[in-house]
Amino acid sequence: xxxxxxxxxxxxxxxxxxxxxxxxxxxxxxxxxxxxxxxxxxxxxxxxxxxxxxxxxxxxxxxxxxxxxxxxxxxxxxxxxx
Numbered sequence: 797x798x799x800x801x802x803x804x805x806x807x808x809x810x811x812x813x814x815x816x817x818x819x820x821x822x823x824x825x826x827x828x829x830x831x832x833x834x835x836x837x838x839x840x841x842x843x844x845x846x847x848x849x850x851x852x853x854x855x856x857x858x859x860x861x862x863x864x865x866x867x868x869x870x871x872x873x874x875x876x877x878x
Contacts, residue, residue, distance in 0.1 A: 806873065807867065810866040813863075813866055814860070825858075
């Protein structure tokens with residue numbers, strides 16, 4: 797299985813696994829509505845600032861973290877395959 801393992805196959809498998817774990821966590825965690833806000837601070841004679849913030853759902857965070865962790869283990873998979 798790991799004879800022709802390269803970074804492209806590893807990235808594809810990492811995406812599949814992270815999507816699977818993310819979709820499983822969707823049913824376990826039951827995500828809530830994401831919070832977001834927009835703030836505008838302006839002065840009469842000075843510069844104005846616009847701040848936009850939003851929060852990721854926990855499901856998206858879990859999927860991103862799993863993808864990053866699996867990509868980090870690429871070297872370990874290559875070492876085991878040899």
